[in-house]
Amino acid sequence: MGPKEPIYCFVGNPEESSGFASIRVPTGDFFALPNYTGTPKIIESGYYHAVVTWRQWNPQFDTGDGPIVGYKIYVRSDSEDVLDEKVLPPGVANSSESVVSKSFAQNATDMVTYNVTKLEAGSIYAIQIAAIRDGIKGEGEKGPPQNFTTKSLPVTSTVSSTPQDLTTKAIAADGHDKSLDDMTFEHVEPGGQTSSSMATVAGGVLA
Structure with a gap:
Protein backbone atom coordinates (compact mmCIF):
# COMPACT_ATOMS: atom_id res chain seq x y z
CA MET A 1 0.00 0.00 0.00
CA GLY A 2 1.42 3.35 -1.04
CA PRO A 3 1.10 6.62 0.87
CA LYS A 4 -1.65 7.90 -1.46
CA GLU A 5 -3.80 4.76 -1.56
CA PRO A 6 -7.08 4.84 0.43
CA ILE A 7 -7.47 2.93 3.68
CA TYR A 8 -10.61 0.84 4.31
CA CYS A 9 -11.84 0.02 7.80
CA PHE A 10 -14.23 -2.92 8.10
CA VAL A 11 -16.75 -2.88 10.94
CA GLY A 12 -18.83 -5.80 12.15
CA ASN A 13 -18.72 -9.57 11.87
CA PRO A 14 -17.37 -10.70 8.47
CA GLU A 15 -19.37 -13.96 8.72
CA GLU A 16 -22.64 -12.02 8.81
CA SER A 17 -22.94 -9.92 5.69
CA SER A 18 -26.05 -8.14 6.91
CA GLY A 19 -24.13 -6.56 9.79
CA PHE A 20 -20.87 -5.95 8.03
CA ALA A 21 -19.82 -2.61 6.50
CA SER A 22 -16.67 -0.84 5.33
CA ILE A 23 -15.54 2.73 5.76
CA ARG A 24 -13.09 4.49 3.50
CA VAL A 25 -10.59 6.52 5.52
CA PRO A 26 -9.06 9.50 3.69
CA THR A 27 -5.33 9.33 3.25
CA GLY A 28 -3.20 11.68 5.28
CA ASP A 29 0.09 13.35 4.57
CA PHE A 30 3.15 11.30 5.42
CA PHE A 31 6.30 13.11 6.53
CA ALA A 32 9.65 12.44 8.13
CA LEU A 33 10.49 14.14 11.42
CA PRO A 34 13.24 16.75 11.13
CA ASN A 35 16.69 15.56 12.17
CA TYR A 36 18.74 18.54 13.34
CA THR A 37 22.51 17.98 13.12
CA GLY A 38 23.87 21.36 14.24
CA THR A 39 25.88 21.85 17.42
CA PRO A 40 24.96 24.87 19.58
CA LYS A 41 27.63 27.39 20.57
CA ILE A 42 28.17 29.14 23.89
CA ILE A 43 28.78 32.85 23.24
CA GLU A 44 28.67 33.97 26.89
CA SER A 45 28.59 32.32 30.29
CA GLY A 46 28.55 33.47 33.88
CA TYR A 47 28.03 32.00 37.33
CA TYR A 48 24.35 31.22 36.83
CA HIS A 49 23.61 31.65 33.12
CA ALA A 50 24.82 30.89 29.59
CA VAL A 51 23.88 32.48 26.26
CA VAL A 52 23.47 29.84 23.54
CA THR A 53 23.18 30.29 19.78
CA TRP A 54 22.58 27.83 16.94
CA ARG A 55 21.84 27.85 13.22
CA GLN A 56 18.36 27.03 12.02
CA TRP A 57 17.27 23.76 10.43
CA ASN A 58 18.43 23.64 6.82
CA PRO A 59 17.49 20.90 4.31
CA GLN A 60 20.98 21.19 2.78
CA PHE A 61 22.57 19.94 6.02
CA ASP A 62 19.71 18.30 7.90
CA THR A 63 17.22 15.57 7.04
CA GLY A 64 13.46 15.22 7.42
CA ASP A 65 10.60 17.44 6.37
CA GLY A 66 9.66 21.01 7.20
CA PRO A 67 8.36 23.56 7.69
CA ILE A 68 10.03 24.11 11.05
CA VAL A 69 7.91 26.02 13.55
CA GLY A 70 10.31 26.05 16.48
CA TYR A 71 13.10 24.37 18.41
CA LYS A 72 13.42 22.56 21.72
CA ILE A 73 16.49 23.28 23.80
CA TYR A 74 17.56 20.62 26.28
CA VAL A 75 20.01 21.30 29.13
CA ARG A 76 21.34 18.46 31.25
CA SER A 77 23.59 18.28 34.30
CA ASP A 78 25.02 14.80 34.81
CA SER A 79 21.95 12.59 34.18
CA GLU A 80 19.33 15.17 35.19
CA ASP A 81 17.31 17.39 32.84
CA VAL A 82 17.36 20.97 34.10
CA LEU A 83 15.63 22.56 31.08
CA ASP A 84 13.51 21.57 28.07
CA GLU A 85 12.07 24.74 26.57
CA LYS A 86 10.46 25.46 23.21
CA VAL A 87 12.08 28.38 21.37
CA LEU A 88 10.47 30.14 18.40
CA PRO A 89 12.52 31.18 15.34
CA PRO A 90 13.79 34.79 15.20
CA GLY A 91 11.26 37.45 14.24
CA VAL A 92 8.27 35.24 15.09
CA ALA A 93 5.94 36.27 17.88
CA ASN A 94 4.39 33.74 20.25
CA SER A 95 1.44 32.90 18.02
CA SER A 96 -0.13 29.94 16.27
CA GLU A 97 1.95 27.37 14.41
CA SER A 98 0.34 28.27 11.07
CA VAL A 99 1.59 31.86 11.37
CA VAL A 100 5.03 30.58 12.35
CA SER A 101 5.12 28.34 9.26
CA LYS A 102 4.46 31.29 6.94
CA SER A 103 7.18 33.35 8.60
CA PHE A 104 9.79 30.59 8.57
CA ALA A 105 11.07 31.07 5.02
CA GLN A 106 12.09 34.71 5.40
CA ASN A 107 13.82 34.14 8.76
CA ALA A 108 15.48 30.78 8.09
CA THR A 109 18.96 32.26 7.74
CA ASP A 110 18.91 34.02 11.12
CA MET A 111 20.65 32.51 14.12
CA VAL A 112 18.60 31.50 17.14
CA THR A 113 19.79 32.81 20.52
CA TYR A 114 18.60 31.78 23.97
CA ASN A 115 19.69 32.78 27.48
CA VAL A 116 19.74 29.78 29.82
CA THR A 117 19.29 30.89 33.44
CA LYS A 118 19.04 29.36 36.93
CA LEU A 119 22.26 27.36 36.54
CA GLU A 120 24.70 26.46 39.30
CA ALA A 121 28.14 28.07 39.53
CA GLY A 122 31.11 25.87 38.65
CA SER A 123 28.93 23.12 37.15
CA ILE A 124 29.18 21.14 33.90
CA TYR A 125 26.21 21.13 31.51
CA ALA A 126 25.34 19.64 28.11
CA ILE A 127 23.04 21.42 25.62
CA GLN A 128 21.19 19.81 22.70
CA ILE A 129 18.79 21.22 20.12
CA ALA A 130 15.84 19.51 18.43
CA ALA A 131 13.79 20.91 15.53
CA ILE A 132 9.99 20.90 15.57
CA ARG A 133 7.95 20.75 12.36
CA ASP A 134 4.37 21.86 11.83
CA GLY A 135 1.76 19.41 13.12
CA ILE A 136 1.13 17.15 16.11
CA LYS A 137 4.18 15.35 17.54
CA GLY A 138 6.47 17.08 15.09
CA GLU A 139 9.62 17.12 17.24
CA GLY A 140 12.60 15.32 15.74
CA GLU A 141 15.74 13.81 17.23
CA LYS A 142 18.13 15.89 19.32
CA GLY A 143 21.32 17.15 17.74
CA PRO A 144 24.86 16.57 19.06
CA PRO A 145 25.56 17.92 22.57
CA GLN A 146 27.69 20.93 23.46
CA ASN A 147 29.34 20.75 26.88
CA PHE A 148 30.29 23.81 28.91
CA THR A 149 31.13 24.79 32.49
CA THR A 150 29.74 27.82 34.30
CA LYS A 151 32.13 30.17 36.08
CA SER A 152 33.22 29.22 39.58
CA LEU A 153 32.63 31.59 42.46
CA PRO A 154 35.80 33.32 43.75
CA VAL A 155 37.35 31.79 46.85
CA THR A 156 37.30 34.12 49.87
CA SER A 157 39.67 33.57 52.81
CA THR A 158 38.84 34.49 56.40
CA VAL A 159 41.42 35.51 59.04
CA SER A 160 40.94 33.89 62.41
CA SER A 161 41.38 36.02 65.52
CA THR A 162 42.35 33.13 67.78
Whole structure:
Protein backbone atom coordinates (compact mmCIF):
# COMPACT_ATOMS: atom_id res chain seq x y z
CA MET A 1 0.00 0.00 0.00
CA GLY A 2 1.42 3.35 -1.04
CA PRO A 3 1.10 6.62 0.87
CA LYS A 4 -1.65 7.90 -1.46
CA GLU A 5 -3.80 4.76 -1.56
CA PRO A 6 -7.08 4.84 0.43
CA ILE A 7 -7.47 2.93 3.68
CA TYR A 8 -10.61 0.84 4.31
CA CYS A 9 -11.84 0.02 7.80
CA PHE A 10 -14.23 -2.92 8.10
CA VAL A 11 -16.75 -2.88 10.94
CA GLY A 12 -18.83 -5.80 12.15
CA ASN A 13 -18.72 -9.57 11.87
CA PRO A 14 -17.37 -10.70 8.47
CA GLU A 15 -19.37 -13.96 8.72
CA GLU A 16 -22.64 -12.02 8.81
CA SER A 17 -22.94 -9.92 5.69
CA SER A 18 -26.05 -8.14 6.91
CA GLY A 19 -24.13 -6.56 9.79
CA PHE A 20 -20.87 -5.95 8.03
CA ALA A 21 -19.82 -2.61 6.50
CA SER A 22 -16.67 -0.84 5.33
CA ILE A 23 -15.54 2.73 5.76
CA ARG A 24 -13.09 4.49 3.50
CA VAL A 25 -10.59 6.52 5.52
CA PRO A 26 -9.06 9.50 3.69
CA THR A 27 -5.33 9.33 3.25
CA GLY A 28 -3.20 11.68 5.28
CA ASP A 29 0.09 13.35 4.57
CA PHE A 30 3.15 11.30 5.42
CA PHE A 31 6.30 13.11 6.53
CA ALA A 32 9.65 12.44 8.13
CA LEU A 33 10.49 14.14 11.42
CA PRO A 34 13.24 16.75 11.13
CA ASN A 35 16.69 15.56 12.17
CA TYR A 36 18.74 18.54 13.34
CA THR A 37 22.51 17.98 13.12
CA GLY A 38 23.87 21.36 14.24
CA THR A 39 25.88 21.85 17.42
CA PRO A 40 24.96 24.87 19.58
CA LYS A 41 27.63 27.39 20.57
CA ILE A 42 28.17 29.14 23.89
CA ILE A 43 28.78 32.85 23.24
CA GLU A 44 28.67 33.97 26.89
CA SER A 45 28.59 32.32 30.29
CA GLY A 46 28.55 33.47 33.88
CA TYR A 47 28.03 32.00 37.33
CA TYR A 48 24.35 31.22 36.83
CA HIS A 49 23.61 31.65 33.12
CA ALA A 50 24.82 30.89 29.59
CA VAL A 51 23.88 32.48 26.26
CA VAL A 52 23.47 29.84 23.54
CA THR A 53 23.18 30.29 19.78
CA TRP A 54 22.58 27.83 16.94
CA ARG A 55 21.84 27.85 13.22
CA GLN A 56 18.36 27.03 12.02
CA TRP A 57 17.27 23.76 10.43
CA ASN A 58 18.43 23.64 6.82
CA PRO A 59 17.49 20.90 4.31
CA GLN A 60 20.98 21.19 2.78
CA PHE A 61 22.57 19.94 6.02
CA ASP A 62 19.71 18.30 7.90
CA THR A 63 17.22 15.57 7.04
CA GLY A 64 13.46 15.22 7.42
CA ASP A 65 10.60 17.44 6.37
CA GLY A 66 9.66 21.01 7.20
CA PRO A 67 8.36 23.56 7.69
CA ILE A 68 10.03 24.11 11.05
CA VAL A 69 7.91 26.02 13.55
CA GLY A 70 10.31 26.05 16.48
CA TYR A 71 13.10 24.37 18.41
CA LYS A 72 13.42 22.56 21.72
CA ILE A 73 16.49 23.28 23.80
CA TYR A 74 17.56 20.62 26.28
CA VAL A 75 20.01 21.30 29.13
CA ARG A 76 21.34 18.46 31.25
CA SER A 77 23.59 18.28 34.30
CA ASP A 78 25.02 14.80 34.81
CA SER A 79 21.95 12.59 34.18
CA GLU A 80 19.33 15.17 35.19
CA ASP A 81 17.31 17.39 32.84
CA VAL A 82 17.36 20.97 34.10
CA LEU A 83 15.63 22.56 31.08
CA ASP A 84 13.51 21.57 28.07
CA GLU A 85 12.07 24.74 26.57
CA LYS A 86 10.46 25.46 23.21
CA VAL A 87 12.08 28.38 21.37
CA LEU A 88 10.47 30.14 18.40
CA PRO A 89 12.52 31.18 15.34
CA PRO A 90 13.79 34.79 15.20
CA GLY A 91 11.26 37.45 14.24
CA VAL A 92 8.27 35.24 15.09
CA ALA A 93 5.94 36.27 17.88
CA ASN A 94 4.39 33.74 20.25
CA SER A 95 1.44 32.90 18.02
CA SER A 96 -0.13 29.94 16.27
CA GLU A 97 1.95 27.37 14.41
CA SER A 98 0.34 28.27 11.07
CA VAL A 99 1.59 31.86 11.37
CA VAL A 100 5.03 30.58 12.35
CA SER A 101 5.12 28.34 9.26
CA LYS A 102 4.46 31.29 6.94
CA SER A 103 7.18 33.35 8.60
CA PHE A 104 9.79 30.59 8.57
CA ALA A 105 11.07 31.07 5.02
CA GLN A 106 12.09 34.71 5.40
CA ASN A 107 13.82 34.14 8.76
CA ALA A 108 15.48 30.78 8.09
CA THR A 109 18.96 32.26 7.74
CA ASP A 110 18.91 34.02 11.12
CA MET A 111 20.65 32.51 14.12
CA VAL A 112 18.60 31.50 17.14
CA THR A 113 19.79 32.81 20.52
CA TYR A 114 18.60 31.78 23.97
CA ASN A 115 19.69 32.78 27.48
CA VAL A 116 19.74 29.78 29.82
CA THR A 117 19.29 30.89 33.44
CA LYS A 118 19.04 29.36 36.93
CA LEU A 119 22.26 27.36 36.54
CA GLU A 120 24.70 26.46 39.30
CA ALA A 121 28.14 28.07 39.53
CA GLY A 122 31.11 25.87 38.65
CA SER A 123 28.93 23.12 37.15
CA ILE A 124 29.18 21.14 33.90
CA TYR A 125 26.21 21.13 31.51
CA ALA A 126 25.34 19.64 28.11
CA ILE A 127 23.04 21.42 25.62
CA GLN A 128 21.19 19.81 22.70
CA ILE A 129 18.79 21.22 20.12
CA ALA A 130 15.84 19.51 18.43
CA ALA A 131 13.79 20.91 15.53
CA ILE A 132 9.99 20.90 15.57
CA ARG A 133 7.95 20.75 12.36
CA ASP A 134 4.37 21.86 11.83
CA GLY A 135 1.76 19.41 13.12
CA ILE A 136 1.13 17.15 16.11
CA LYS A 137 4.18 15.35 17.54
CA GLY A 138 6.47 17.08 15.09
CA GLU A 139 9.62 17.12 17.24
CA GLY A 140 12.60 15.32 15.74
CA GLU A 141 15.74 13.81 17.23
CA LYS A 142 18.13 15.89 19.32
CA GLY A 143 21.32 17.15 17.74
CA PRO A 144 24.86 16.57 19.06
CA PRO A 145 25.56 17.92 22.57
CA GLN A 146 27.69 20.93 23.46
CA ASN A 147 29.34 20.75 26.88
CA PHE A 148 30.29 23.81 28.91
CA THR A 149 31.13 24.79 32.49
CA THR A 150 29.74 27.82 34.30
CA LYS A 151 32.13 30.17 36.08
CA SER A 152 33.22 29.22 39.58
CA LEU A 153 32.63 31.59 42.46
CA PRO A 154 35.80 33.32 43.75
CA VAL A 155 37.35 31.79 46.85
CA THR A 156 37.30 34.12 49.87
CA SER A 157 39.67 33.57 52.81
CA THR A 158 38.84 34.49 56.40
CA VAL A 159 41.42 35.51 59.04
CA SER A 160 40.94 33.89 62.41
CA SER A 161 41.38 36.02 65.52
CA THR A 162 42.35 33.13 67.78
CA PRO A 163 45.47 33.61 69.92
CA GLN A 164 47.60 31.25 67.81
CA ASP A 165 47.04 33.49 64.77
CA LEU A 166 48.27 36.65 66.50
CA THR A 167 51.60 38.17 65.45
CA THR A 168 53.99 38.69 68.38
CA LYS A 169 56.98 41.03 68.39
CA ALA A 170 59.33 42.17 71.13
CA ILE A 171 60.12 45.84 71.79
CA ALA A 172 62.19 47.55 74.49
CA ALA A 173 60.20 48.74 77.50
CA ASP A 174 61.29 52.39 77.05
CA GLY A 175 61.49 52.31 73.27
CA HIS A 176 65.31 51.94 73.14
CA ASP A 177 67.62 49.01 72.55
CA LYS A 178 68.14 47.11 75.78
CA SER A 179 69.08 43.67 76.91
CA LEU A 180 66.47 40.87 76.76
CA ASP A 181 66.22 40.75 80.57
CA ASP A 182 63.16 42.98 80.67
CA MET A 183 61.05 43.29 77.53
CA THR A 184 57.50 44.25 76.62
CA PHE A 185 55.74 41.96 74.15
CA GLU A 186 53.14 43.53 71.92
CA HIS A 187 50.49 41.34 70.28
CA VAL A 188 49.49 42.79 66.91
CA GLU A 189 46.13 41.51 65.62
CA PRO A 190 45.27 41.45 61.90
CA GLY A 191 42.97 44.46 62.37
CA GLY A 192 45.84 46.58 63.72
CA GLN A 193 44.82 46.55 67.38
CA THR A 194 47.60 45.88 69.87
CA SER A 195 47.83 44.72 73.47
CA SER A 196 51.06 44.89 75.54
CA SER A 197 52.23 42.70 78.38
CA MET A 198 55.43 42.47 80.42
CA ALA A 199 57.48 39.32 80.45
CA THR A 200 60.86 38.24 81.83
CA VAL A 201 63.34 36.84 79.38
CA ALA A 202 66.12 34.63 80.65
CA GLY A 203 68.84 33.71 78.21
CA GLY A 204 66.75 34.84 75.26
CA VAL A 205 63.88 32.49 76.20
CA LEU A 206 60.57 33.56 77.69
CA ALA A 207 60.38 32.55 81.35
